[in-house]
Amino acid sequence: MNERLITHLRHVDLAVPDYDKQLEFYTTMWGLEPTVTDGGIAFLAAAGSPEQYSVRLRKAAEKRLDLIAFGAATPADVDALAERLGADGVPLVGEPGKMQTPGGGYGFRFFDCDGRTVEVSCDVDVRAHRKLEEGEAVPVKLSHVVINSPNPEQNVAFYEKHLGFALSDTLMHPRMGSMMWFLRTNRWHHSLAIARGPHVALHHASFEMRGIDEYMRGTGRLLRGGVEKVWGPGRHLAGNNTFSYFLDPHGNTIEYTTELEELDEDSWHPHLYDFSDPAVSDQWGTANPMNEFVAKQSFNDPDRGIFVAPPV
Incomplete structure (x- = not known):
């Protein structure tokens, strides 16, 4: 096993044909908070999490899992992981660079052995979050x-x-x-x-x-x-x-x-x-x-x- 450079889970990104119905469900029923919704893309945050978002929804012709995102501690760790994966023949979607998603940061994406997309990033801005109150039944x-x-x-x-x-x-x-x-x-x-x-x-x-x-x-x-x-x-x-x-x-x-x-x-x-x-x-x-x-x-x-x- 290689040195652990992944620190934690960040978010899961889903593509769906009926975007409006899915957005309504995750916000009004499931209890996530929309932080950015624009042009068929929605970034949904959990109230108690410092992550910019926990779920990203994207309007698409076909349902799919877009990606699973994990965090790393530093740009050096991101670069080291990308270099390690590339040297081992793991297909990279792109080289590490500036993130274009809410909170910015530095990261890259690659395909795991089944072909699902995985993202690793660091230096993403911390979202203003809060400690949930007693009886507040929404995701932390x-x-x-x-x-x-x-x-x-x-x-x-x-x-x-x-x-x-x-x-x-x-x-x-x-x-x-x-x-x-x-x-x-x-x-x-x-x-x-x-x-x-x-x-x-x-x-x-x-x-x-x-x-x-x-x-x-x-x-x-x-x-x-x-x-x-x-x-x-x-x-x-x-x-x-x-x-x-x-x-x-x-x-x-x-x-x-x-x-x-x-x-x-x-x-x-x-x-x-x-x-x-x-x-x-x-x-x-x-x-x-x-x-x-x-x-x-x-x-x-x-x-x-x-x-x-x-x-x-």
Whole structure:
């Protein structure tokens, strides 16, 4: 594993045909704040996050995952990572340079081994943010992103070797083998996870809430609003975090969570959890069972953006 130059998760960018419907959902129902909306592009911030935005929406003819963005500490680290990736034959979308997105900064983009676009940046302006109040059931920040891959072992090796991610835990099934790998780039249990799936796609994006009460209030708001629930509410064993999964208007699975585990990286040893045990999927036993419906929704549609960088 190379030296870790990635510091944290920044944002997830989605392209959607029905842009107006998606924008309405993420702002009025999901609880994100529009910071810039212009010409079919919307940058949506989480109230408690210093990141300029946690979700970017782009109007497009086809639904796709545009990119996943991570942070680095310094321009020297960005340059070193770009040089390392290029030397290892990883295709770069462009060389490091000035960012044209809100908050500016310095960064570059590349394709991972499945062809999804990944962005790394530093020196992005800190957004004015605040501590959420008791009972305020809107996202504090983007917690983690999970991706589907038909070649998950190759992806895990890619992110470990090239980006310095570390394995926290693995989920397995007696009949299907290893199914999900949780990867961290700081003390949080995971900022990225890779799931075995039939095609390359977004599995889900997860948003941290202030606490259990706010997590439940947000879950209830979506249920009352008629948003389709996929799975939850419950509490996972891997990561020890709560979960409520819903579908956005374009069929992407998104999650409210809280209390993701913080690890002592010096002493942590990865677990291999058997998720045929119901207590592994949900320690509380309150969620609907993990079944074919839940799995199918999380597979999502095949990603149309493989090895095609987004235009902006």
